[in-house]
Every structure is written in C-alpha cells, then in structure tokens.
Amino acid sequence: MQEDRNQLIEKTRKEDERSDLKQHADGMLRDFEKFNKNSSNRAIWELVQNACDLTTHCRIEIDYRDNKFSFSHNGKAFTTKTLISLVKQVSGKYGDEDIPEVGKYGTGFLTTHTFGRKFKLNSFLDAGGYYLPIKDFEIDRTPKIWQDLSDNISDQKKRVYDLLKEESAVEVSDLKTTFTYLPQSDKELEYIKESSKYLDDYIPLVFTINNRLKEVVIRQENGVTDTYRFHNKKKIENDKGIDLHQSILLKNDEEIHLYSIRDEEEEIEIILPINKNNEVIQFNEKIARLFYYYPLIGSEDFGLNFIINCNKFLPTEPRDTIHLKSDKDQVKADEEANRLIIEKCSNLIFSFLESNIIEVNNPLLYTNVNLKTVSDDNFLNEYFKELSIKWNSKLSELPFVKTNDGYKPISSVSYLSDDFLNPEGDLFDCFYELISKFYSNIPVKEDITKWSEHAINWNNETTVFITHNDLLEKISECSLQDFDEALELLHLTGQ
Structure with a gap:
C-alpha cells in the first residue's frame, strides 16, 4: 500500500511539474516552427549580444570545424539564476548596473537552435566567492511534443542541483564560456553554413558601433582562421559641426x-x-x-x-x-x-x-x-x-555628377533612358559619342550607366532622361559630315 502511495505521489509531482513547464515547452516548439535562414543569421548576433552583455572587453571565438558550431566568450560566469533561466528558456538578467544589458538568454536566444536543438555548455558557475565548473552540461530540445520537452527541462533542472551538490570548487584565472551545438539534420548544417556567409561584412560594422567588442576569431570549416581586433577610434575635428569619427580595425x-x-x-x-x-x-x-x-x-x-x-x-x-x-x-x-x-x-x-x-x-x-x-x-x-x-x-542640389564640363548638381544633369543601357560595349561607345555631340550635361562615359540606373530608381518626375527619339530628333537636324567620327566607329565595329 505504501509503495503504491509513493508511486502516486511521484506521479502527481511529475504531472504537476510537467504542467508548470508546459508554457515553456509550447513556446519553444512554436518558435522552432518559424526558423528560416534569417534566423541563423540573426542567431550569431544573439550570441554576440549576450556575450557583450557580460563584459566590457569582449573576446569571442566562433568555430565552424568538424560539422559542429561552437561559440566561446570571456564574459562573466553563470549564476544559479541565469543557468536555470537558460534551461527553462526565460529571461535571466544579471543585475549588473555597470554593464547595461541588451539580451539575457531570452526568446531571441532560441534562434541559436537553428544550429542544433541539442548543445553542450562548458563554463563556470559563480557560487558567491568561489567557482564551480560546468562541464559538458547538455541542453536537449530535440523532442517534438511538449510532454517530452517538459520532461527534458525537468531533468536538466535536476542536473543543475546535482552540479551544486557534487562539483568541487576550482581556481579560475580566465573565465571562458563555450556553447557547442550538435546538428542532427541537413537543414541544421545548412543553417550553420548560412550563418558564416556575411560575417566578414558585419564584423567591422559591429566593432564600429559597439565599444565592448575587442576581438573576434573565426575558425572556418576549411581550417582557415581569421582574427579581427579593435585598434582605435578617434574623433575627426572639423569646423562644420559634424561629429565625425574614424574607426581602425585589424x-x-x-x-x-x-x-x-x-x-x-x-x-x-x-x-x-x-x-x-x-x-x-x-x-x-x-x-x-x-x-x-x-x-x-x-x-x-x-x-x-x-x-x-x-x-x-x-x-x-x-x-x-x-x-x-x-x-x-x-x-x-x-x-x-x-x-x-x-x-x-x-x-x-x-x-x-x-x-x-x-x-x-x-x-x-x-x-x-x-x-x-x-x-x-x-x-x-x-x-x-x-x-x-x-x-x-x-x-539633387549636390554637385556630385562628374561631367565633361566638371562636377554638376544632380538636378542639372541629363541621364540615359533604358533605351541605351543594355547595348554591347562598342555600340555603347558609339551611342555615347553621338549623345555627347548634343548634350554636354551628361555624366562621363565611365559613370553614365551607373548614374542612369540610380536616376531610374529615384522615380523623380523632374529627372531628364535622353531617349532614342531624342537622339534621332537631334540627328535629323544635322548633316552626315557632322558625324564622321561616329560613322567611322560604327564601320570599325561592324555595326
């Protein structure tokens, strides 16, 4: 009888905890359904954001080798609150007023599961005066139904308490946290590859606007390592009232x-x-x-x-x-x-x-x-x-357009219509030669195509475009000898 009673109590406790965790599990499963390639690109910056929230001198390493994805940083250690928050996937602020936070392992962190719904955490736990090691702490969010995912969350919470009971304090000279994601599908491997595409474009930009980021090391899938470092940022003095800065990165x-x-x-x-x-x-x-x-x-x-x-x-x-x-x-x-x-x-x-x-x-x-x-x-x-x-x-008021008569305001220049933008190179040279006989307020030949494409995108009704009919009308007012050079060019090009 007592054994049956104990089983009933354990079953009730488990069902009660599963019910409490249902909202966390349901929320994760709903967000997993929304993943796309934008999610994987965003995921990198969620990790960077969380890392920069933990130190004012952030150093990051991203490793794409061995068909995995790992992200390491030198930010401060976990606390019991933030580790439990990570397990349950809820916001867990550190409460450090000296380092204002942008993220805190909240809903945005879920996008990192595009790299794998199972990952291992290696870090340290700040127990208040001493550190406990967090070694290969596994977070498994692979279940497809809320009941199983809730049970996983419950088990992972228990492992936090096991860590507190069983791990011995360690000396720590350099704090390091590493998330290692373990992809289990072709789609997750695809998302990992997608996330690396534009890092070379983004990293210098983020260095420029974020003064906490000091170093980023990227270990590529092919073994190549790229290291980005912040060098300096200085204000450029001027008498125009512009707050202009120059950032130098390496x-x-x-x-x-x-x-x-x-x-x-x-x-x-x-x-x-x-x-x-x-x-x-x-x-x-x-x-x-x-x-x-x-x-x-x-x-x-x-x-x-x-x-x-x-x-x-x-x-x-x-x-x-x-x-x-x-x-x-x-x-x-x-x-x-x-x-x-x-x-x-x-x-x-x-x-x-x-x-x-x-x-x-x-x-x-x-x-x-x-x-x-x-x-x-x-x-x-x-x-x-x-x-x-x-x-x-x-x-339109700015003298940005280089013409054969010097730089002119954008509004005072004529541009080519679509009629002229796709001919072969030699034929284009002939068109430009003819057009320049009648119009001096056009961009120089090497710039005119790009300027004209921009002008078309402006959708400005006052912009002047030169069409085939405009050119034919100009030509009709002249005699053949006026076009000796253009005719010779046409002859040489076989037109």
Whole structure:
C-alpha cells in the first residue's frame, strides 16, 4: 500500500511539474516552427549580444570545424539564476548596473537552435566567492511534443542541483564560456553554413558601433582562421559641426578603416560608405541597413547605401526590421518614434554630404537610393515614397555628377533612358559619342550607366532622361559630315 502511495505521489509531482513547464515547452516548439535562414543569421548576433552583455572587453571565438558550431566568450560566469533561466528558456538578467544589458538568454536566444536543438555548455558557475565548473552540461530540445520537452527541462533542472551538490570548487584565472551545438539534420548544417556567409561584412560594422567588442576569431570549416581586433577610434575635428569619427580595425593585421557620424544624445551612429582610400564603396546588398546595437536581419532592402544604428529604435518582435507605418493601433507610437529617428538620421547624412569634409572622387554611390515603394503593403509604400522624395530633393542640389564640363548638381544633369543601357560595349561607345555631340550635361562615359540606373530608381518626375527619339530628333537636324567620327566607329565595329 505504501509503495503504491509513493508511486502516486511521484506521479502527481511529475504531472504537476510537467504542467508548470508546459508554457515553456509550447513556446519553444512554436518558435522552432518559424526558423528560416534569417534566423541563423540573426542567431550569431544573439550570441554576440549576450556575450557583450557580460563584459566590457569582449573576446569571442566562433568555430565552424568538424560539422559542429561552437561559440566561446570571456564574459562573466553563470549564476544559479541565469543557468536555470537558460534551461527553462526565460529571461535571466544579471543585475549588473555597470554593464547595461541588451539580451539575457531570452526568446531571441532560441534562434541559436537553428544550429542544433541539442548543445553542450562548458563554463563556470559563480557560487558567491568561489567557482564551480560546468562541464559538458547538455541542453536537449530535440523532442517534438511538449510532454517530452517538459520532461527534458525537468531533468536538466535536476542536473543543475546535482552540479551544486557534487562539483568541487576550482581556481579560475580566465573565465571562458563555450556553447557547442550538435546538428542532427541537413537543414541544421545548412543553417550553420548560412550563418558564416556575411560575417566578414558585419564584423567591422559591429566593432564600429559597439565599444565592448575587442576581438573576434573565426575558425572556418576549411581550417582557415581569421582574427579581427579593435585598434582605435578617434574623433575627426572639423569646423562644420559634424561629429565625425574614424574607426581602425585589424583583420589578420591588415587595417580596415570605417568612418561614422554620430548624434550622441539620440544614440545614433551612421556608418558611411567610405574606405581608407577615401573612396565611396557600395555596401553588400545582402547585409542589413538598420542596426539596433546589432544588425536587424531583414532590413537588407532598406534602400540606402548607409548603415544606420540607433539604440532607441523600436524593432519588430522578430528583430528583423523596425515598425514604420501600418494601420495597427498597438504599434502606432513605436512607428512614430521610429519615423522620427529615420528623419533625424537622414538630416545627419544630408549635413555630412553638404559639408564635404571628406573629399571623395566618386560620390556617385552616395546616391544609390532605392527605397521599396512597390509592395503589397500600401502603408509602407506611402511612407517610402515620401522618404524617397525627401532624399531625391536633397541629393539633387549636390554637385556630385562628374561631367565633361566638371562636377554638376544632380538636378542639372541629363541621364540615359533604358533605351541605351543594355547595348554591347562598342555600340555603347558609339551611342555615347553621338549623345555627347548634343548634350554636354551628361555624366562621363565611365559613370553614365551607373548614374542612369540610380536616376531610374529615384522615380523623380523632374529627372531628364535622353531617349532614342531624342537622339534621332537631334540627328535629323544635322548633316552626315557632322558625324564622321561616329560613322567611322560604327564601320570599325561592324555595326
């Protein structure tokens, strides 16, 4: 009888605990269903974010070798609270006011399970005056139903208490935490590979806007190791009132220079598309344009060639972009706040461009404005049309276009219509030769195609485009001897 009673008590206890853990298990399973390749790209930055929350001098190592994924950092050790929070997958703040936190192993951390729903943790537990080792502590979230996942969470909680009872204190000179994910499917291996694609683009940007990150080591699948280090960041004095900074980073001891402009009060920093040779570059179209401490994976099509970070942004729940415009009352205040931030960022950029404090010889790429105004979201279409008009109006006044008569304002230049943008090279040379006989206010030949493509994206009704008919009309007013050079070029090219 007593044995039956004990079994009943144990069964009741287990059912009660399983019920208590149901919401945690259900939440995980729902989020697992939402995984995609954006989740794996975001996952890297969730790990970086958590690491930088734990130290002001963060050093990170990411290892892609041996068909696994591991992430190590030198941040402070776990506490009993944060270890249990990790097991249950709930937010677990450290409560250190000296290091303000962005993340704390909350829901965003779940995206790291794109690398594997089972991982091992090696770290230390701060027991208050001494440390206990955490050795190969396994977190297993592979079950597909909530009952089994709840049981796993319960077992892992028990192992925390076993650790507290059984492990002996150790001396620790250097703290290190490592998460090693154990992929069990082709999809998880695919997600791991996807996460490595754009690290070389992102890491210098994150170094620039995050002063806690000091070193990142990437061990590639093929055995190659890349080491990124923060070198220095300095303010560039100027008389234009621009808060301009230059960051210097090292990749395998080779310098990478980035320029940024800041509004410290508004917690805004905008990374400019300028390299160490003062050349304007095109940021990779596959990387996010908006950052909230870290990249908002999903904002890649925010069509400006600038990287905008604001620590006051109010991102969407998946942290893939920011609220901007919709018919949802619940996020209306967030949308208004974010639009105001974008307006302030735009004005900062315009002030920088007008100041000309960094002289570049190819300002063309500043003007690559391609905001998405045609989509299924009419509210966003309306917002981006308004933003496009503002940007085009401001840019049109700037003398950025190199013509045969020198640099001219964008609005005073004529561009090529689609009619001329796809011919073979020699035929294009002939077209340009003919057009330049009638129009002096066109970009130089090496730039005209790119300028014209940008102008088409502006969707500005006042922009002047030269068409086939325009050229034919000009030609019809002349005699053949006026075109000796062009005719000779056509003859030589067999046209």
